[in-house]
Amino acid sequence: MTPDQGIDSTLFTTVVEENHRPVFNLCYRMLGSAEDAEDAAQETFWKAYRNYHRYDPTRPLLTWLLAIAAHHCIDEIRKRRMKTISLDAFTEEILPDSQPLPEHQTELRMENEILHALLDTLQPEDRAAVVMRYWYGFSDEEISQTLNLTVPAVKSRLFRARKQLATVIKQQETNHSAEIRRQNEPQSI
Amino acid sequence: MNHNPFENWIFEDELEPGEVKQLNAHLQACPACKALKTADLEAKRLMRSASISSPEAGFTNRWLVFAHRQEEQAQKKQVAILFSIFITLAAIATTILITASRQQGIEIVFFLQSSLTNFLHWFQRLVITLNSFRFVLSVLPFRVPAIVWIFLVGNLGFWALVWTFSIWKFPSIRKVLA
Ligand SMILES: [Zn+2]
Numbered sequence: 263m264t265p266d267q268g269i270d271s272t273l274f275t276t277v278v279e280e281n282h283r284p285v286f287n288l289c290y291r292m293l294g295s296a297e298d299a300e301d302a303a304q305e306t307f308w309k310a311y312r313n314y315h316r317y318d319p320t321r322p323l324l325t326w327l328l329a330i331a332a333h334h335c336i337d338e339i340r341k342r343r344m345k346t347i348s349l350d351a352f353t354e355e356i357l358p359d360s361q362p363l364p365e366h367q368t369e370l371r372m373e374n375e376i377l378h379a380l381l382d383t384l385q386p387e388d389r390a391a392v393v394m395r396y397w398y399g400f401s402d403e404e405i406s407q408t409l410n411l412t413v414p415a416v417k418s419r420l421f422r423a424r425k426q427l428a429t430v431i432k433q434q435e436t437n438h439s440a441e442i443r444r445q446n447e448p449q450s451i
Numbered sequence: 452m453n454h455n456p457f458e459n460w461i462f463e464d465e466l467e468p469g470e471v472k473q474l475n476a477h478l479q480a481c482p483a484c485k486a487l488k489t490a491d492l493e494a495k496r497l498m499r500s501a502s503i504s505s506p507e508a509g510f511t512n513r514w515l516v517f518a519h520r521q522e523e524q525a526q527k528k529q530v531a532i533l534f535s536i537f538i539t540l541a542a543i544a545t546t547i548l549i550t551a552s553r554q555q556g557i558e559i560v561f562f563l564q565s566s567l568t569n570f571l572h573w574f575q576r577l578v579i580t581l582n583s584f585r586f587v588l589s590v591l592p593f594r595v596p597a598i599v600w601i602f603l604v605g606n607l608g609f610w611a612l613v614w615t616f617s618i619w620k621f622p623s624i625r626k627v628l629a
Contacts, residue, residue, distance in 0.1 A: 421459075430490075
């Protein structure tokens with residue numbers, strides 16, 4: 263299929279079918295909820311469908327789609343001005359489900375939630391760069407092309423994001439240790 | 452303990468072998484930087500262990516429904532715009548018919564006719580100018596020095612200003628109104 267002035271939506275379903283998983287995943291990692299990710303992925307394919315004539319076939323189609331998805335999600339995050347959920351607030355939010363999940367699934371879900379709470383502490387562009395690096399193995403050059411940034415800007419964003427994530431985890435560990443120490447201290451009457 | 456530059460080196464991928472040695476020595480001695488390094492590894496572990504997640508089955512079908520709905524909405528919007536333009540024009544025409552005298556009516560018709568002719572005339576000139584500009588661009592040597600570009604763009608800006616001013620001062624509009 264080559265891009266032209268227009269493309270039939272039924273024909274475009276092949277593009278959707280082949281690429282919806284990675285596009286959805288990017289939206290999910292960017293927005294943190296499956297529902298929002300579904301909407302964002304639908305919008306992404308709609309924008310891609312409308313602008314298919316602008317697609318440069320020398321570039322991989324998935325990279326182009328991920329670029330649209332990333333920009334859409336960055337805009338969404340800015341629009342909603344999502345409140346940064348602290349890990350403290352988050353751990354209180356995890357309540358047992360009405361239907362108990364197998365242990366490994368619960369663990370996975372918790373890790374996922376912790377991950378999204380962590381990613382929420384990043385700026386939208388930094389978050390997009392991190393997702394592209396760790397989930398899609400994009401190089402600095404690929405990220406720079408996808409997010410319209412210079413390579414040094416990508417390097418600095420990834421550096422800043424990694425430092426931020428580590429600092430939050432370290433802080434969380436410190437708080438956790440302090441809490442345990444407090445609980446173990448003999449209580450004065 | 453001074454953590455500089457080690458607390459930044461933890462997040463650098465391109466360290467010299469000597470720097471790696473120094474960093475490792477510091478990590479052995481400094482619990483704060485060691486904790487930061489452990490946290491960085493934990494962040495990486497969390498991200499690498501998280502798989503590519505998929506939407507619920509039937510995404511493509513849901514997208515088709517979404518696309519048809521978007522297309523319908525776009526069409527409705529177009530129709531609404533055309534309808535409001537038509538209604539506005541009809542309202543203006545009715546108001547003119549009701550309020551204007553015969554002489555005023557003729558003047559208005561002449562004014563509209565002359566405005567339309569002028570607009571088409573200027574639009575035609577704009578198209579010709581743009582086309583010749585495109586031709587100039589296509590025959591220009593591939594690499595033109597920046598100073599030539601600045602000169603060209605500056606000149607173009609100046610003539611655009613003169614052109615806009617001349618349209619603004621165009622006398623025929625006043626003639627029609629007189
Ligand atoms: Zn240190």
